[in-house]
Amino acid sequence: MAKKKDDKGTNNPGLNTPLLDELEAGPWPSFVSDLKQWSKTKPQVAQLLNQLEESYENRWNYWTGTVLNVSGYGGGVIARLSDKADKYPDLAEFHTIRIIPPPGFVYSTERLRNLADICEKHGAGILQLHGLTGDALALGFDNEGTFAAAEDLMANGWDLGGSGAALRSLQCCVGQARCEMACFDTMKTSRFLTNHYIDFLHRPEFMYKFKIKISGCANDCANAMIGSDMPIIGTWRGPMQIDHEKVAEYIEEKGVEHVIDNVITRCPTHCISLKGKELVIDDENCVRCMHCINVMHKALKPGKDQGVTICLGAKRTLKIGDTMSSVIVPFLKLETDEDFENLTDLIDRMWEFWNDNGMDHERIGEFIARVGLGTFLEGCGIEPDPRMVQSTRTSPYINFEELAPGDFEGEQTQQPKVWNREPESRESSS
Amino acid sequence: MAKKKDDKGTNNPGLNTPLLDELEAGPWPSFVSDLKQWSKTKPQVAQLLNQLEESYENRWNYWTGTVLNVSGYGGGVIARLSDKADKYPDLAEFHTIRIIPPPGFVYSTERLRNLADICEKHGAGILQLHGLTGDALALGFDNEGTFAAAEDLMANGWDLGGSGAALRSLQCCVGQARCEMACFDTMKTSRFLTNHYIDFLHRPEFMYKFKIKISGCANDCANAMIGSDMPIIGTWRGPMQIDHEKVAEYIEEKGVEHVIDNVITRCPTHCISLKGKELVIDDENCVRCMHCINVMHKALKPGKDQGVTICLGAKRTLKIGDTMSSVIVPFLKLETDEDFENLTDLIDRMWEFWNDNGMDHERIGEFIARVGLGTFLEGCGIEPDPRMVQSTRTSPYINFEELAPGDFEGEQTQQPKVWNREPESRESSS
Amino acid sequence: MSATKLAPRDQGAPDYTACLHPAMAKNYGKWVEHERIRPGVLVYTAESGDKLYTVRAGSPRTMSPTTIRKICDIADRFCDGFLRFSMRTNVEFSLTRQEDIEPLMEAIKTELGFPIGGTGASISNIAHTQGWLHCNLPATDAAGAVKAMMDDLIDEFENENFPNRVKISTSCCQINCGRHSDIAIIVQHHHAPRINHNNMQICELPKVVAICPVAAIRPSVVDGNQTVEVVDEKCMYCGACHGQCPSMEIRDADTDTLSIWVGGKGANTRSGPSLMKLAVWGLPNNPPRWPEVSDAVRTILDAYREGGKDWERVGEWIERIGWQRFFEKTGFAFTKYHIEDGPNAMWTYNRSTHVRI
């Protein structure tokens, strides 16, 4: 039963958190201190801390999951009921709302204050900036508060994030807003995809969750490669930009040995060599790993003809073990409207094949692991490309459709050899 | 029914091998020419060539396998019956005898002539030096000829090789007999193990075949790593030997760039650096891959404190796919009698565990793949060593015996949480 | 709520252009250079010659509106009313007036109590998960362990003293929302789930049977109720069933332990991404400050700092020196549990004679 907001904190038992208090000491900012302070404004936070104290004491958790949906949405709320609701009535319903933040986590103070105000108004007001998927997380709403907060948020230009078997809120690095490494517009791409696919984000109808993370270059500051089903990573084609004067300066300053040890020997394809004070890069073999650029970032830069590499498949370890993202599109320009259409066209086809053929709770990486990348590509109408693999196959057993007997002219002439002798097993006499 | 040797070639149809004849042209020595010539001495070889011609014509094989054992032996003969025995009566029985060669394939002409003589006397006399496992292969004996040849061979100091679910004939590189890279006595080790385990070689009683190949150093000229269940590979501990004068000479002669490109950047652990005309090797991180020694073989040599690394598990692809050998003993001295006892003791324990717990047709690599290396080590009483793995585990799901509930004092206090609410699925109203 | 008029739906991501610092908006896509002035402070130079200073401050991620508003106050005063959060929940204050850097830093320290750092080859903020604060699955807390660890590592946040950036994460259950990191702390369970047969949801049955990766769960009937049973010998204590169905309880306050994993990396730099691997297991789940965890992390960090070459991430350092040396240098034991089992195990064995002797 939902209680009125006004009730919160009635009969609040007061804070009793000796263990948590130990987390107030030390130089790192303490969430305990902050929440203790805040509990004076929001009495339910005292209950939260008291319950957390019990968790610390008993090394046990007291939340149970449930499902709660805002009208028109199939996700965005992580609903929790306390097992200790009798003792902590204000925790009886204590939900988190996932909110889509501005791409790149940039905020005006106006927007951020607005967020804090709304969350304070309708719930416990605790914010986590940001969750690991990339949502702004607001904790501590009861059922009514959740609904009210959602309306208020939406009235103020915010929207709910993803949860369940849906597209999840996208995450991107700061990119071109502040980083010279960025090879494309991560924020624009993030917002474009979010809005284009907002239906899939809000109403779960996939086989399972799908995460997209976007990094402006291979440094992958957005954790796309290990944290998303579909990393979109900036890159370039053709030669990188080299400022030969600055190269010479760098070598002058740091010395040849330093350059050999930190640049030459670290290139994964050994495609850099040092000729006197000049770096020579065998561009054909540069795999755009960013390392040399990172080290000599004033002298070297990504090439001018930029775009993205798209990968597919990462997830954590449940069921089949960790999957990692692997290349699905080696290079795609991402500038014109047409480029973006190419991207959504690709995503549409991949989603369709996955959702038509996947199993319940099967992420796309697991799906590919099950059906095979070859089948997946065919199903999505994507041309196989050797850059998708680290190496070709080692197993010699191949099901060649093209060479199936039906494709050969005439009848199979060779019948099984007639093996009509008893097997002999003999020993030399004596 | 076995025929008398005298019968061979009666009614020999004469050679008719237009396709095979095409293999007489060209500069590479032709086995066809050799055998055609030889068929004048051994008429059955003409039948062999004629049947082979039919294979070439029809792209079809005409041999069927069977089993034939020399008294007291359970292997060593690869017995074949021709499907075209009606047409080629001398091929009705046409077996191969596997013969253990001198380790390292060294021969005196006396021994080699002796081998040829015996094989000619009792069969078709065709020799293959050597089979890929490392046997001297003698082809073309009928049943009686097989038995007679075997006795004659043994009377002359030869012995039969392995086949079936047995230890197979060992193979080793030339090693210390002619190679300065050799870190231990490969020939002695090969002969010692062959003779020590001759019973297991001759009387198949393993789960399946077991191959041992022995290389004097990590160059692995004996193909041990990919061709044997148990590679024994020479190595050393402590620093490698460096002749600094010769290093300087080499650098002088070839130039710094050459040394960087061919030595420094090629070291798998990047443990070599160039300080002027001196090579500095971080010995702690040298993994004895032999590369730098190969390139600068006059200046660098294996270290003086030598021994072997033992691996386990390679086989080709049938059933579970290729397995590769992996380290089971990082370093073992192999000089004194005690050292050799350590080696056989280890082999005994591994064989026992494998044969007690393996399945039919399961090679030791497949067995380890099935039960896990951890279990295997425990079963054999071998201490786990981090050098056995390329990296530790990535899967977080571990069956810790030590931490099983029984090992904790007292009762399990925490019972499953009582989850006594109906799951709620709500929507905001309207 | 029934009376409320519904607000507009499906608006998507907020317009970031309205959230950009003016210098960012102006020089969007036109940055040419960056430099670290000191730990925690970067300067970015644009084609236009504009310079943007950025000060990075460590946050506890979980914050009250009071704290949020303090952050906003500072951003209003020094940063034209804009700010951002980084991927590791740090707060980034950007400003164009160099002379304001010191006062800004002063304000961050005194008004917020946030440390400044996390840039370059430092230890940045530790990524963490919900823990006992909000998730339904945790066997431990994440935020508490992070607070304790960061207290210990604050110098490493405020300075750049490692071979390369160090990313640490903690997770509160084996699901590991904390992701792969250079160093990661996760939980291990040690026996099969206990089942609350009275409470099994029939609707969940097929799902919970299906989710078990080793087919250890099978339908059964107990006291006339449709429920499931677990084949103990098969179960690998993964907890997948617990995530699917709360009546399958995998946690045990007495026996759950923590473990530390190393070498996870998402960056494509040099050798590319890699999964993290097991370093230490069996650490006690010891709130409120998990000292054994902090100690073990410190041990790894010290060895890495001493042995790593510039630009080597933790995993790359270990790859180069080999796991044997890693265990030697940290003093941790290598056990059979460190050896991978399961289907991909063979790929983790040392399939060469490459050994350090």
Add this chain to the structure above:
Amino acid sequence: MSATKLAPRDQGAPDYTACLHPAMAKNYGKWVEHERIRPGVLVYTAESGDKLYTVRAGSPRTMSPTTIRKICDIADRFCDGFLRFSMRTNVEFSLTRQEDIEPLMEAIKTELGFPIGGTGASISNIAHTQGWLHCNLPATDAAGAVKAMMDDLIDEFENENFPNRVKISTSCCQINCGRHSDIAIIVQHHHAPRINHNNMQICELPKVVAICPVAAIRPSVVDGNQTVEVVDEKCMYCGACHGQCPSMEIRDADTDTLSIWVGGKGANTRSGPSLMKLAVWGLPNNPPRWPEVSDAVRTILDAYREGGKDWERVGEWIERIGWQRFFEKTGFAFTKYHIEDGPNAMWTYNRSTHVRI
């Protein structure tokens, strides 16, 4: 034979010390240096200062006693009555008198017709298997393809013109006794085994059912006979059943094809051992000279010679330039069949953004 007295059993390996060239016996374990005087000819120097010259000659492996005796004659004349065979079925003549090298080489060429070479960065003799000459399983011949290929590659045997040694092997069925090599030729089948139900050996039934890696074989009864049937959709045409039971016929003269695999390596040098990987499939099984195979091998070799750096083996070259360039440079097509399937497939995908563009 019944009257014959049995010879001594279990004698084991012959005494190699009696088979060593005197200079080998004397300097056993005391060699310090080697040098290649010219392709095919090495000189080894011992601590004692002794020098041993070795001339390597290519053999066809399968030889008549006549040929063996010719070899012995030459060894008697020049090598004190000793010789050896190498791991790749070459004959090695060792001698101490430098002035005899030329006459020895002359004798090898004229009396045996064997080429001299196979040392250093050349293509040595091609390892091959029994084929139609003796095995019961082959779908092609191995010796014939080798003879044809070596005719084509004889210059590469007699010279050392590659970045590193090139090891080639051929196998006559998918079992692949020919092992992993820099370049390997193997056979592929294209439909499930046909079964000779009249001839099924009851004794073999459980074994043949058990050996199928994908459980495609199940017991069945046809015309009252105990036999097996194969589930076509599951079968991957591996032929394991055919090796176990000759009544399961996997081969088909009309549809079997050959394929070429690259990058196998057993040496622990540099990156260590590696398995070979698929380069080209669908080559016709075309006796007596398999020209399509020779052509494809030549194409790979040319690209390797041109693109490989010194000391890079074929697989290391491909690793460095990437498979994309391999396919570009050879002109072969990359198809979905080149992508690994099966349980370990994910490990072969490109799990980074490392691409050449």
